[in-house]
Each structure stands twice: as structure tokens, then as C-alpha cells.
Amino acid sequence: MLNTRAPALELRLLTKAFGSLVACDHINMTLHAGEILALLGENGSGKTTLMNMIAGLYRPDSGDIFVRGIKADIHSPSDARKHGIGMIHQHFKLVDVFTARQNIQLGAGRDMSDRALNEKVRALGERFGLTARLDQKVYDMSVGQKQTVEIIKALCRGADILILDEPTAVLTPQESDRLFDILRRMKADGAAIIIITHKLGEVMALSDRVAILRGGRNVGEALTSKTNAAELTEKMVGQKVDLSIARPAMKQTPLFSMRNVSVRSADGVLRLDRVSFDIAGGEILGVAGIAGSGQKQLCECIAGLEPICGGEILFKGKNIAGQSPRQIYDIGVRLGFIPEDRLGMGLVGAMDVTDNLLLREYRLQPGFFIKRGPVRERARDLIKRLSVAPPDPSRPVGQLSGGNLQKVLLGRELLSKPELLITSYVVRGLDVHSSYVIYDLLNDCKLMGVGALFVGEDLDVLLELCDRVLVLCGGQITGLVNAKTATREQIGLMMVGQSG
Amino acid sequence: MAELKLSRARRLHRPRLVKRERINAAYAILQRIAAVALALLTGALFIRLIGFSPLQIYTGMLRGSFGSKVSLRETIKIATPLCICALGLAVAFRMRFWNIGGEGQMCVGAIAASWLALFHASIPRPLLLALMFVAALAAGALWGLIPAWFHAKYGTNETLFTLMLNYVAMYAIQALREGPWKNPRDMGYPKIAMFASNAQLPKVFGVHIGWIVALALVAAVAVYFRYTKQGYELTVVGENPNTARYAGMPVRRVVLRTAAISAAICALAGMLKATGADRTLTDGVAGGIGFTAITVAWLAGLQPIGILIVSFLFGALEKGAGFAQSTYKISTAAASVLQGIVLFFVLGCEFFVRYKVMFKE
Incomplete structure (x- = not known):
């Protein structure tokens, strides 16, 4: 029976491991209708894994998901959709050569004729201020427009539990403000929203409640009005940080x-x-x-x-x-140069730290042969000085996390x-x-x-x-x-x- | 609800492939042994089916490839050009330059060497052989530069380009055979003359010295990959051309140089085959070695030592199958099927070394 008092979404002891790495470790969490929950956490703390389990992309190893008080078996994104869960991924899932309309209709089933869709989008525009030109091709759209299409897509499929993975990473301040306005109106309309973000300013401005993950565990929740940026950071990092x-x-x-x-x-x-x-x-x-x-x-x-x-x-x-x-x-x-796409330019993912350090200096070595000995020493030194983890100079850098990768790259550029x-x-x-x-x-x-x-x-x-x-x-x-x-x-x- | 349950039951039993996080060396070896055993078992079934005794054929194959000094020499003779050609291809593959032109490069090397062997046989032997060696390398390098230049300049597809050049080189041999290089003493039969003894490779332990060249090249290529600036450059260019540009590497020059080295090594294989084994130039000088070498190079993970081992095993398999064929009168096709079965299992097992099958989610 539908229980109106039950939370929109409840996670009980959700666990997911990849090999020996436990990405999510017995996580409990609740989300109510008419609420915006900010999910905070450093890279690799398990935020995206957790959300992917709710959206049906991963299956939990153990634990349960309850939607409106009823245990939900979510095996696939379409199962999630049936339960009214919609996810807006960081990298949009849109077909570039299709129009907004085609993207929304894609996989939406029978009841999405052109007329019905026009009507729906018009209604959404009135209710939440969402506007989109349905016959524009996705490749012609700005990032903000694409995101709007993603949100409309989720809403047209009946989502009232919405998950947004770092939605503002690619937006201008004005676009972010508009997005927040839309989200607030959806909240007022009874939607339950989870937003994953790194930016504390947004957390404070937008959310009602904050949940913090660290190392795959839920290390604390707080009402946004009763906390502050410094406290949140401390929980997230596990130590005091001067912001x-x-x-x-x-x-x-x-x-x-x-x-x-x-x-x-x-x-x-x-x-x-x-x-x-x-x-x-x-x-x-x-x-x-x-x-x-x-x-x-x-x-x-x-x-x-x-x-x-x-x-x-x-x-x-x-x-x-x-x-x-x-x-x-x-x-x-x-000249030192840190390009924006570290593995696309600047580093070689399949090579280890030593060989990546060689990139700048191999040419300066005399003769036909290459000497790795002194460079390996410098690699060890760099790893120690910038506390690169794991501290292994012979591990391919492609296996390092973003932050450690950046330390290696910046460290190398500073060496020169x-x-x-x-x-x-x-x-x-x-x-x-x-x-x-x-x-x-x-x-x-x-x-x-x-x-x-x-x-x-x-x-x-x-x-x-x-x-x-x-x-x-x-x-x-x-x-x-x-x-x-x-x-x-x-x-x-x-x-x-x-x-x- | 019923539908949900059904789909769940189905999912539990659908196998899926998962990439192994790390490859356990001992486990990988075990798997390869199992693959060989399975191949032998399946092969036995096949031999039985066509009416022979598996045990007899297998011991015959073993005897044919390793059983005597003579058969061991023959095995090495087959393995030598295969090993050298695979080394050459590995150089290009490491830069992600898909050189499928080993066949043609072998032909070109053989042609260049043959020109000296046929028309300048009066040069003293050591000098002649050295010149033939150099001529093959140079011809191969130039031949390899053609697709590389177009690739670097216009971004043409090197796979198709090198593949097509194979036919150009092979038919060039036929054209020479039917025209200017036709041996008049063969009474109108289109054939190129046998090389003078001056232009034939000397033997060490009963096999032409190509095998020594192969061993030296294994060491040289291994060092080139691991300990030289050029080897480092070609790896970076292969892994990430943007990073190579970023680091100020002359990407185009690295591509040209690497393709030339790759083709030159393949051409050397052709020269050694013609002057050491065939002692003349035929359009079958490459005879598919350039293609088999692709398999060898990948099976060895582009590692020189691995290439040495794999090409030797390939040689043994081919020699053994040939021996079984002539001794027990099984058909050529059946011998090829046996080879195919072994390859199928061994190559197939490489997949399972990297992936595992899971029956549960």
C-alpha cells in the first residue's frame, strides 16, 4: 500500500565492491519528497557509484533500495525509470545527431506522440521554467541547453526522483542560477532531488540537507541551515582544512x-x-x-x-x-604547460611515473641510449614530496586518480x-x-x-x-x-x- | 511482478565477461597448458575421424620437428624468417603503425639481394654477402617509407596501403621472372636462375647463418625498445601522439623512421630466406610468412624474447605437420586442419587469460 509518509527514497546498507575496492560500504540514506539533498564527497568517495546503483547502472552486492516505502528491485535503467527515478549524468546521454524531440522520444514508448510531447513540454515550461526548442539538433546546442533537454527527458518519463551528477561543472554562473531556480520550483512541486557536487557554495545556496561520503561510507548528514562550509569540508576530508x-x-x-x-x-x-x-x-x-x-x-x-x-x-x-x-x-x-586533458596530452597513461618524467628530459641526455636510473630517483622523490598515492614509481599513471595524476604532471613541469x-x-x-x-x-x-x-x-x-x-x-x-x-x-x- | 522475477532468474544465469584486474602469471601458464591439451584432444578426435591413429600421428609430428638433428634444423629453418619478420612488424606495431606489409617487404628485400646475387656474383663472397645484406635493408627501408610518408603527410590508412603493396612486390617478382631475369637455360620455362655458391649464405651447425642473425636481432630489438631514445620516442608516439607533440618530439620523423626500420627488418627476412633457404628468387619467397608473423608478434605481446619462442614453436608445428603428412600420407588439408586446431585453442586461450567468465552478477 502506498504510504504517503514514507520517504521518497530510502537506501539501506547499500554495498558495492569492485574487486578488492569497496566503493560503497553499507550506506544508509533517506530522501524525502520536496527536498533537495546535496551529496558531498571527494573523488573516489563513492558518490557516483551510489547514484549509479539507484539509477540501475550497477547492481548492489547487498542492501536494499526502497522507493516510497516499497522495496524496489532495480536491475536496469528502465527499472529505475518505472520507479520514477531519473538521472542526469555528468556526461550527457544524448544522441548528437538527433533533435531534442527524437532524444526525448527515444525509448519512451507509445504515449509520446509529437502532440503529446509538445503539450507536455509546454506544461513543464509553465511549471518549472524549462524551455527547449524541440526540433533543434543536439550538436547545435550549448551545454546548458543540452542539460535542459536531459531534464525534460527525465521528467517526460515521469521521474519525480531526480539525480544530478555535478550539473554545474560546465555551466556559466548565469546558467547555474537558472538551473537552481528550476530545481527549486521542482522541489516546491514535490519532487525529490539529489545533487552531487564539489562546490560548497552551491551546497549552501541550494540544498536543504547534506550527506557526506568518505571512503565509501556515509560519514554524516546535516541540515544545510545548521552547518557551514568549513564544517562540511572537515567531514569530507576527515581533517581540518583552511578554505x-x-x-x-x-x-x-x-x-x-x-x-x-x-x-x-x-x-x-x-x-x-x-x-x-x-x-x-x-x-x-x-x-x-x-x-x-x-x-x-x-x-x-x-x-x-x-x-x-x-x-x-x-x-x-x-x-x-x-x-x-x-x-x-x-x-x-x-615553459611549463599543464593541458586541460591530462591523459589526452601531457602524460602517457600506459607508462609509469619514471617514463613520464623522461618525457621532458630524455632529449637532454647525451648519446643514443637512455638512462633511467637518475630519473627513477627523481620519480621517487616527486612521489614522496607531493605524496602521490599509491607511492609506486613503476605503476602506469593511467591507473592513478585524477588528483594524483595532476600531481605527477605538475611535479614534472616544476622539475624543469x-x-x-x-x-x-x-x-x-x-x-x-x-x-x-x-x-x-x-x-x-x-x-x-x-x-x-x-x-x-x-x-x-x-x-x-x-x-x-x-x-x-x-x-x-x-x-x-x-x-x-x-x-x-x-x-x-x-x-x-x-x-x- | 511476475515479469520482474522472470527477468531476474534469467539474469542470474547469463554469463558475462569481466576483464581481469591483474593477470596471474602462474594461472596464465596453467591456462595455456590446458589450451594445448584441449587442442591435442580435439585434434585426436579429428585424426580418429579421418581414420588414423592419433598417437601415431602425434609422435610422428614430434619426431618430425625435434626428433633428429635434421628435423631440428628444418624447424629452425622455418622459424628463422618468421622470427625476423615478426620482430620487424613488432617495431611498427609498438608505434600503433599497422604494418600488414611483411610479405611485400620480404619480397623487396629478396629482390634487392637477388640482383646482386644474379649479376654481381664475381664479387668476393664476404663482400658480396655484406652488400646483399645492406641492399636488402636499404630496399626494405625505402619500400616502408612509401606508406609511412603518405600516412604522415596525408593521413592515409597504413593498413590498406601496406597490404596492397604486398601484391605489387609479389607481382614484381613474377614480372622479373617472366622477363628480364628469366633464366635462358631453363628452356623457356619461366624461372630465375639458382644463385652462384658465392651468393649463398654459409652454414653454422648445418643451418644457414640466418638463425644467428635472428638471435642477434632479438637482442637488438629488445635493447632498442627498452634502452634507446628512439625506442622511447616510438612508444610515446604510439601511445599518445598528442603527448609526443607536447613534449616536442618530431612525430612525423619518428613515424617515418620507425616504419623504415620495421620494413628493413622484414626485408632482411626475405633476403635470408632467398639466399639461405631457397637459393634463388621465387614469387613464393614470402609464402605467407609476412602474415603468419603478425600472429606471432601479437601472440608474443610484441616482446622480442616472446617472438623468438613463439616463432620456434610455429616452426615446429609446421615442420611436424609436414612430416606427418609425408610419412603417414594424411592429406595436406588435414595437416593444415591440425595446425588450425592448435592455433585456435592457443589464440583462444589468450582471451581467457585477460578475461574471466562469470555466471553470477
Whole structure:
């Protein structure tokens, strides 16, 4: 019998192991209708595994899931759907070449004719402020639009328990605010919502209750109104963490400048449009912007990986434009570069730490043969200094977690004593603890007189860590502000091309 | 509800494949032994079916491949070009450059060496052999550069390109045989003359010195992979070309160089086969070795030592099957079926070394 007082979702002693790794360890959790629960936890704490069990992607090894008081056997995503559970994954599950309509109808069954769908979407628009152009192809959509389609898809299938996995990771501040508005209206309408996130600001602003996972266990729950960011972090990390990011003052010396640099992609689209700026030694220059506004091209043209079609790139007065990475090195430019996709560029996943360190220095060794001995020592040293786990220099780095991977990459780049450090989304996918280790390392560099370019996505971090923040929109610089005085809103407007 | 229960029951019994987290070495060896045993059992069934005694055929095969000095020599003779060619291919495969052109590269190496053997036989033997050696390497390298250059410049598919070049090289031998290199003494029969003794490889322990070359190459390639800058570069380019660019490696040059080395080694296999075993040039000089070498290279996990072992076993299998065929008069096809059965089980077991079958969720 339907029990109206029963929680919308209840997890009892849910456990899931992968081989010897226990991802979720006897987790209990409840979620009520008309409630937003934030699920917090560092990388690898079991958040996504837990949600995937609810959504039917994994089967629990043991434990039960109750939906509205009734034990639910969830074996597949369609079982989950039958129970009214919808999940919005971090990587959207949409068919790119289909329209929004086709994606929503896909697998939805008979009662989803074009007319019924139009009616439904109109109703959703009125109730929650969700709007979508149904006949637009997914590949033509912005990230925010795609997410809206995902939410509509879930709601059209009758979901009233909604799980969102890091929904704001790819959104602009304005888009995030709109999403939160939608979620609040759905909550008021009686939906039960779980949101997985790393960003404490969002947790505080949006959720009613917080549950924290650490090492696969539920280590605590709290009402959002009765807790604060510091307390939550402490629970999440398991120790006290200072959440403020230092911004040491440093004497600045001229180092690097770009003059009217333009970059065109292979298909002729202008990716960078007459970009000019300076980075001083002892400065961290932040770069804000919606994903795909030219950040990648900006970083890669400095590193010599992307040809430019105009302008000058000057390092201590020497023009390095049009040079290959090797030539740039030979000119005497000491450049460290952390690309955004660590395993796609920068590291070789199948090779161990030692061989990845070799990448920068093998060429400097004399002769035909390679000497690994001294490099292996440096690898051990790096692992110890940055506490890379597991501390095994002969393990393929592809098996390391995101944070440890980043430590290896950053550690290697710092070993080459760079004067200019370019970092792109350096804390993406990293947990709080690892992120702060990285911020500290960047500040250490700054204090040694290194100039750093910090391409980031979290505006709070950009404003706290950097000295100045440059805003890119559609390949143009739409603003360059002093981080001590600028506000989030100001930068948010610049990100969409309105000067603040 | 009933439907749910039914689907649950079905799921419990549906087997699924799970990738092993780590491969247990002892377990893997055990599995391979089991595979060979199963292959022998199935083969026995087959032999019985066509009316022979399995025990007799098997002992015959064993005797045929290892039983005497002569048979052991023959086994080594088969294994030598296979081993060298597989080493060559492994160099390219490690860079994820799918060189399927071992056949053609062997042909080209043999052609280059034959030109010297046929028309410059008056050169003193050591010098002639050295020149033939170098000519084969050079011809192979150039031949290998063709698909590599197009791949590096225009992104052409090297698999198709190298495959097609096989036919070009093989038919080039036929064209030479029917035209300019036809032996007039064979009275109109299209055949290339036997090489002068000056141009034949010397023997050590009764087998042409190709086997020594093979052993030396195993060591050289192993060192090249593990201890040289070039070996490091080709591995990085193969694993992640973007990271290679990032590190400032000249990616295009690495691709060209590696493809040239790979093809040159394969060409050497062709030269050794022609001058050591065939003592003339025929269009069958590669005879499928270039393709079998692909299997050998992968079966050995692209490891030089592994290639040495696997190619020797392949040689033994082929020699043994041939011996059984001539001694017990089983048909050529039946001998091939026996070889096929062994390969099927051994290759199939590699899959189970990496994956396990689970019957429960």
C-alpha cells in the first residue's frame, strides 16, 4: 500500500565492491519528497557509484533500495525509470545527431506522440521554467541547453526522483542560477532531488540537507541551515582544512606578453581574435570564460602547439610565435604547460611515473641510449614530496586518480624549473584536498618569480588565487580586471560578452 | 511482478565477461597448458575421424620437428624468417603503425639481394654477402617509407596501403621472372636462375647463418625498445601522439623512421630466406610468412624474447605437420586442419587469460 509518509527514497546498507575496492560500504540514506539533498564527497568517495546503483547502472552486492516505502528491485535503467527515478549524468546521454524531440522520444514508448510531447513540454515550461526548442539538433546546442533537454527527458518519463551528477561543472554562473531556480520550483512541486557536487557554495545556496561520503561510507548528514562550509569540508576530508586561498604579494617583473594574436582553426573559424595581454614574473593571471571560448587555443599557441595567423608572442622580448615546442625550448624559454586533458596530452597513461618524467628530459641526455636510473630517483622523490598515492614509481599513471595524476604532471613541469607556467583547468575533477595542494604549489611558483597563466572555471577560485583575471568570450578579450576588487557578477557578464 | 522475477532468474544465469584486474602469471601458464591439451584432444578426435591413429600421428609430428638433428634444423629453418619478420612488424606495431606489409617487404628485400646475387656474383663472397645484406635493408627501408610518408603527410590508412603493396612486390617478382631475369637455360620455362655458391649464405651447425642473425636481432630489438631514445620516442608516439607533440618530439620523423626500420627488418627476412633457404628468387619467397608473423608478434605481446619462442614453436608445428603428412600420407588439408586446431585453442586461450567468465552478477 502506498504510504504517503514514507520517504521518497530510502537506501539501506547499500554495498558495492569492485574487486578488492569497496566503493560503497553499507550506506544508509533517506530522501524525502520536496527536498533537495546535496551529496558531498571527494573523488573516489563513492558518490557516483551510489547514484549509479539507484539509477540501475550497477547492481548492489547487498542492501536494499526502497522507493516510497516499497522495496524496489532495480536491475536496469528502465527499472529505475518505472520507479520514477531519473538521472542526469555528468556526461550527457544524448544522441548528437538527433533533435531534442527524437532524444526525448527515444525509448519512451507509445504515449509520446509529437502532440503529446509538445503539450507536455509546454506544461513543464509553465511549471518549472524549462524551455527547449524541440526540433533543434543536439550538436547545435550549448551545454546548458543540452542539460535542459536531459531534464525534460527525465521528467517526460515521469521521474519525480531526480539525480544530478555535478550539473554545474560546465555551466556559466548565469546558467547555474537558472538551473537552481528550476530545481527549486521542482522541489516546491514535490519532487525529490539529489545533487552531487564539489562546490560548497552551491551546497549552501541550494540544498536543504547534506550527506557526506568518505571512503565509501556515509560519514554524516546535516541540515544545510545548521552547518557551514568549513564544517562540511572537515567531514569530507576527515581533517581540518583552511578554505581560504592565499594570494601572496610579490614584486612583479616583466616576463611575457602577447600582441594582437589571432588563431584560426583548421576549418577557418577564428578561435582567438587579436588577443593582447602581459604576464609578469611573480604574477598569476587568471583566465575566465565559458568552455570553448578560446582557452585551449590560447594555451596551445603559447606552447607552440597551435599555429597563429597573426601577432607576436614575446618571452622576455624574444618572439616565439611560429616556433615548435622544441625550438621554443632551444631558444631558452623555460615553459611549463599543464593541458586541460591530462591523459589526452601531457602524460602517457600506459607508462609509469619514471617514463613520464623522461618525457621532458630524455632529449637532454647525451648519446643514443637512455638512462633511467637518475630519473627513477627523481620519480621517487616527486612521489614522496607531493605524496602521490599509491607511492609506486613503476605503476602506469593511467591507473592513478585524477588528483594524483595532476600531481605527477605538475611535479614534472616544476622539475624543469619553468619561468612561465601555463595551466588549463588544473583542478578539474580534483577533490578539495588535492585542489588546495595544487593552489599551494602555484603560489610557491609565484613566490619564486614564476609567471603563471591560470585558466579556470570556478570564479570564486579565480578571484581568490589570481592577481588579475582576463575574460575570454568567443576568442576575444572582453575584460581584464583586478581580482582583488572584481565581483563574480561582473565577470559573469563579461563571459557572455557584456562589458561590466 | 511476475515479469520482474522472470527477468531476474534469467539474469542470474547469463554469463558475462569481466576483464581481469591483474593477470596471474602462474594461472596464465596453467591456462595455456590446458589450451594445448584441449587442442591435442580435439585434434585426436579429428585424426580418429579421418581414420588414423592419433598417437601415431602425434609422435610422428614430434619426431618430425625435434626428433633428429635434421628435423631440428628444418624447424629452425622455418622459424628463422618468421622470427625476423615478426620482430620487424613488432617495431611498427609498438608505434600503433599497422604494418600488414611483411610479405611485400620480404619480397623487396629478396629482390634487392637477388640482383646482386644474379649479376654481381664475381664479387668476393664476404663482400658480396655484406652488400646483399645492406641492399636488402636499404630496399626494405625505402619500400616502408612509401606508406609511412603518405600516412604522415596525408593521413592515409597504413593498413590498406601496406597490404596492397604486398601484391605489387609479389607481382614484381613474377614480372622479373617472366622477363628480364628469366633464366635462358631453363628452356623457356619461366624461372630465375639458382644463385652462384658465392651468393649463398654459409652454414653454422648445418643451418644457414640466418638463425644467428635472428638471435642477434632479438637482442637488438629488445635493447632498442627498452634502452634507446628512439625506442622511447616510438612508444610515446604510439601511445599518445598528442603527448609526443607536447613534449616536442618530431612525430612525423619518428613515424617515418620507425616504419623504415620495421620494413628493413622484414626485408632482411626475405633476403635470408632467398639466399639461405631457397637459393634463388621465387614469387613464393614470402609464402605467407609476412602474415603468419603478425600472429606471432601479437601472440608474443610484441616482446622480442616472446617472438623468438613463439616463432620456434610455429616452426615446429609446421615442420611436424609436414612430416606427418609425408610419412603417414594424411592429406595436406588435414595437416593444415591440425595446425588450425592448435592455433585456435592457443589464440583462444589468450582471451581467457585477460578475461574471466562469470555466471553470477
